[in-house]
Structure formats: structure tokens, C-alpha cells
Amino acid sequence: MELKVFKDTIASYGGRWETRLELPVETEILIPDYLPAVFKIVKCLIAPVVLQNRVAGGRWQVEGYLRCTVFYQSEEPGTRLLRTEQKFAFEKSVELPAGQYAEGPAQVWGEPEYCNCRAVSEHRIDLRGAYILCAAVAVRKELELLTSLADCGIEQYTRTMQGLQCAVTEEKTLTAETVAALPGAGESVLDITGSFAPGGVTLATGQASVQGTLQIQICSQNADSGELTVRSKELPIQQNLELPGAAEDDTALVRGDVLACTLSADDGAGEASLTVTWKLRVEVWRSVQYSVVADAYSTLCKTQTVQTVCRLLQQTTALAGRIPISIEDDLPDAGGTVLGCFVTLGALCAAPAEGDKAETHLRLSGKGTAHVFISDARGELACYDKTFSWQPGGLWSGAADAAWPSVGASVVRVSSSKNGARLRVDLEIEVNGALLQAQSFDALCGVELGEAYDDSDGPALYIYYAQQGERIFDIAKRYHARARDLAAANHLESNEPTRETTADAACLLIPAAL
Numbered sequence: 001m002e003l004k005v006f007k008d009t010i011a012s013y014g015g016r017w018e019t020r021l022e023l024p025v026e027t028e029i030l031i032p033d034y035l036p037a038v039f040k041i042v043k044c045l046i047a048p049v050v051l052q053n054r055v056a057g058g059r060w061q062v063e064g065y066l067r068c069t070v071f072y073q074s075e076e077p078g079t080r081l082l083r084t085e086q087k088f089a090f091e092k093s094v095e096l097p098a099g100q101y102a103e104g105p106a107q108v109w110g111e112p113e114y115c116n117c118r119a120v121s122e123h124r125i126d127l128r129g130a131y132i133l134c135a136a137v138a139v140r141k142e143l144e145l146l147t148s149l150a151d152c153g154i155e156q157y158t159r160t161m162q163g164l165q166c167a168v169t170e171e172k173t174l175t176a177e178t179v180a181a182l183p184g185a186g187e188s189v190l191d192i193t194g195s196f197a198p199g200g201v202t203l204a205t206g207q208a209s210v211q212g213t214l215q216i217q218i219c220s221q222n223a224d225s226g227e228l229t230v231r232s233k234e235l236p237i238q239q240n241l242e243l244p245g246a247a248e249d250d251t252a253l254v255r256g257d258v259l260a261c262t263l264s265a266d267d268g269a270g271e272a273s274l275t276v277t278w279k280l281r282v283e284v285w286r287s288v289q290y291s292v293v294a295d296a297y298s299t300l301c302k303t304q305t306v307q308t309v310c311r312l313l314q315q316t317t318a319l320a321g322r323i324p325i326s327i328e329d330d331l332p333d334a335g336g337t338v339l340g341c342f343v344t345l346g347a348l349c350a351a352p353a354e355g356d357k358a359e360t361h362l363r364l365s366g367k368g369t370a371h372v373f374i375s376d377a378r379g380e381l382a383c384y385d386k387t388f389s390w391q392p393g394g395l396w397s398g399a400a401d402a403a404w405p406s407v408g409a410s411v412v413r414v415s416s417s418k419n420g421a422r423l424r425v426d427l428e429i430e431v432n433g434a435l436l437q438a439q440s441f442d443a444l445c446g447v448e449l450g451e452a453y454d455d456s457d458g459p460a461l462y463i464y465y466a467q468q469g470e471r472i473f474d475i476a477k478r479y480h481a482r483a484r485d486l487a488a489a490n491h492l493e494s495n496e497p498t499r500e501t502t503a504d505a506a507c508l509l510i511p512a513a514l
């Protein structure tokens with residue numbers, strides 16, 4: 001008689017592959033003659049705009065540009081802040097280590113490494129710096145697991161594994177148009193930023209319908225006082241996407257990023273045309289369930305099994321809402337005037353919890369920087385950078401290296417003020433997404449039968465003193481008896497005795513396998 005073995009190939013979560021790319025910046029920014037000349041560089045910011053991002057064929061390819069924004073002051077009277085920018089293109093192709101990876105866009109984030117900016121002349125700025133671009137890709141590990149065994153007196157303990165697998169991920173660059181009121185008399189537009197707030201998503205076969213709101217902030221400066229004012233504009237979004245492989249019963253995580261905004265108007269007009277270029281990311285997650293053999297033995301012959309670990313992602317918690325942040329510090333110049341504030345955010349990452357729970361729990365945390373513009377008594381401008389940390393509340397059990405945060409974050413409200421010599425910045429960070437964690441399941445990937453047992457001279461019945469919580473299957477395996485016979489002999493009524501454990505310490509009768 002031959003042992004019948006049934007197998008199935010299952011995609012297990014194999015962890016995260018991460019990389020860090022240094023993107024050097026070396027450029028000159030020329031100020032047109034019709035703009036005021038440079039007197040002082042106040043602040044320089046470098047931020048990436050990713051236009052293409054895809055993992056395919058064992059390679060990660062990314063391209064886009066670094067937006068280098070320079071805020072400067074001219075020799076004109078007053079505290080007027082001027083802005084200019086330069087796009088510095090990049091294109092990278094990275095070969096992934098040997099293995100299998102989830103195809104589609106990678107998770108991308110980054111942080112500036114350094115930035116040196118100086119005025120070479122009144123109309124020329126020299127910029128040298130570097131940006132660290134990071135990416136994470138989910139590793140897939142194909143495992144061939146046993147799903148069922150039959151004949152040769154085989155006894156098997158099966159378990160059901162449940163989890164989530166990413167069915168498809170898609171990023172698409174889109175444009176939206178609306179109208180916005182122009183700043184009042186004596187004000188000029190300094191910067192336009194924005195964020196995307198998901199409203200809902202409906203999945204159908206091969207398609208997704210996404211609703212949400214583009215929240216645009218138009219920052220303008222008063223020419224007389226130098227104060228920065230932010231006006232908001234909301235633009236409802238209804239977008240349909242083709243998502244081959246998506247199904248109606250799947251779950252979608254949606255987030256978006258505003259890449260660029262353009263404001264244009266005719267002379268004398270009270271309203272302007274606002275064009276928003278933004279990127280939409282949709283991740284479709286599918287519930288999966290597998291029945292596998294976790295342990296097995298034969299009542300007729302010696303058995304050797306090969307065990308492995310299969311990991312599947314589970315959604316730990318949904319992350320949605322706003323996180324309030326308050327920052328206070330002494331001003332570097334007690335007599336300075338706070339004009340306004342910009343905020344840049346880092347990515348939300350998993351890290352071990354602090355204190356006595358560091359080995360058993362994880363937390364999510366991110367970093368940010370508040371860039372506060374200050375004017376001194378002479379009207380000279382400066383930028384004071386204040387770093388801060390932020391995190392969604394709560395701790396979660398598990399290791400940080402088994403976590404997969406799929407979260408988008410953006411700043412939706414910023415206000416800055418001064419009380420005496422103290423600076424205060426209040427802001428809100430809106431987060432959308434979920435925290436997923438890998439759960440491990442033991443399963444068999446191989447089994448071999450050896451020589452037959454010789455029980456001809458052995459007893460027909462054993463007595464075993466079981467402890468509370470012992471599994472009936474493990475006790476039967478020790479004596480290579482049938483688990484159902486053991487359950488019947490001890491009046492353990494169950495449709496699935498291999499899943500029963502002893503409720504109390506007990507004396508059990510172990511009948512020999514026939």
C-alpha cells in the first residue's frame with residue numbers, strides 16, 4: 001500500500017526588501033530679470049515627485065524629479081518672501097536579490113540628507129545637496145505544502161490558515177481642474193500644496209470607483225505685514241480605474257498625493273483656474289484560506305515529517321483620522337515676529353515599543369519638521385526648523401520586522417503663533433490606511449514512511465496520565481495509536497477528536513492500533 005500525498009503551492013509572506021538610494025543634486029537656479037534680485041537665502045527644501053514606480057521582472061524602476069524650492073529675500077523694503085524652484089530629474093533601475101516579489105508599485109518615501117544653498121550673484125543660486133529615496137517591496141515565498149494524506153494507517157492533524165494577499169496594486173497620475181479665488185489686494189501667492197482625503201471605494205470585477213476630496217491650500221503673503229495666510233479649496237473627486245485581477249469581494253486601501261498645482265488667471269480677474277496634478281494609489285487585498293496538514297504520523301510504520309513555517313498577512317487595525325500635534329519652544333530671537341509655517345513629513349514606520357514591552361510589542365512612528373519663518377526688528381527674514389515626532393495612538397503585539405504598514409499621511413492644518421518669547425505651532429496630520437502583520441503557521445512540506453512497527457508482543461492497552469490542555473492527537477502519536485480510538489475509549493465525544501485537548505488532568509486508556 002502506498003501513501004497518498006496531496007499538495008498545493010501557497011504564496012507565503014517572505015518579509016520586506018528595502019533599499020536606500022542617494023540622489024545627488026547639483027544645479028544652478030537662475031532668477032529672471034523681471035523678479036527681484038537675491039539678497040538672502042531664507043530656506044531651501046528638496047522633495048521628490050515620483051512619476052513612474054514599478055517592480056517587474058526582478059527589477060525596481062523609478063523615475064521622477066526632485067523639486068528644489070528656494071525661499072529668498074530681496075533688498076526691497078519690507079519682509080516679502082520670494083520663491084523659486086528647479087526640477088532635477090532622476091531615473092533609477094535597481095536589480096532585486098534573487099527571489100519572488102509582488103509586482104506593481106513599491107512603497108516609496110525618503111528624507112533629505114543635506115542641502116547647501118548660496119547666492120552666487122544677484123540672479124544666480126548655487127544648490128548642492130542629496131536626497132535619500134527609500135523603497136520597500138513585499139517578498140513572496142512560494143511554499144509547496146501538504147493539504148491531505150491517505151492510506152498506510154496515516155493520522156493527520158489539519159489546520160486552517162487565513163490571511164490577506166495583495167491581489168493588485170496600481171498607481172495613476174491624474175489631473176483635476178477647478179477655480180479658486182485670487183488673493184486680495186496687497187497679497188501675492190507664495191506656495192500651493194494639497195492632500196487627498198479618501199471618501200470611499202467600490203470594487204467590481206476588474207474595476208474600482210474611488211471617491212474622495214482634494215484639499216488644496218493656497219499660501220499667500222501680505223506685502224505690508226509679511227504675514228502668511230492660507231486659504232483652503234476643496235475639490236470632490238470621482239475616479240474610475242481599470243484594475244485587472246480585482247474582484248467585488250476584495251478590500252481596497254486608497255491614498256493619494258498632490259504632485260503639483262498651477263494657478264493661472266487673466267489680468268483683472270477675481271478668480272483663477274487651478275489645475276491639480278495628483279497621484280492615486282489603490283491596493284486591493286484579498287482574503288485567502290488554506291487547509292494544510294500541520295502534523296502527521298502512521299500507526300503502521302515509523303514516520304518522518306518535514307515541517308516549515310508559512311506566514312500570511314493579517315490586518316491588525318484600520319488607521320484613519322486626524323492626529324493633533326502641538327509644538328512649543330523658545331524663539332531664537334525673542335523679539336522676532338512669526339510670519340507663518342510650512343511642515344514636511346516623513347514616512348510612518350514600524351518600530352519596537354519602548355520600555356518593558358520593547359520585545360513583545362510594536363508602535364508606529366514618524367518624524368516631521370516645522371519650518372517657521374521669522375522676521376527680526378530690522379525686517380530680515382530667517383527660517384527656524386523645529387523637528388517633532390508623531391504617531392497614531394496605541395501599541396500592538398508582535399515584532400516590528402513582521403509589520404507591513406500601508407499608510408498615507410498628510411498635513412491638513414497648520415497655525416503658528418508667538419506668546420512672549422515662546423513659539424507655538426499647532427497642526428493636524430491626516431492618516432489613511434491599515435497596519436498589517438504577518439502571522440506564522442506551522443505546516444508540513446514533506447513526509448516519508450520507514451520500517452513497519454513490530455507490536456506483536458506489545459500490550460493491547462496503555463494507561464497515560466494526561467495533563468490539562470494536552471492535545472489528544474499528540475498523545476495518540478506518542479503511542480502510534482489512532483486518535484479516534486483513543487477518544488472513543490475515553491468517551492471523548494467529538495466530531496474532530498484530533499482537535500480536542502484535555503480539559504483536566506486525567507487518566508486515559510490508550511488502545512493499540514489494530
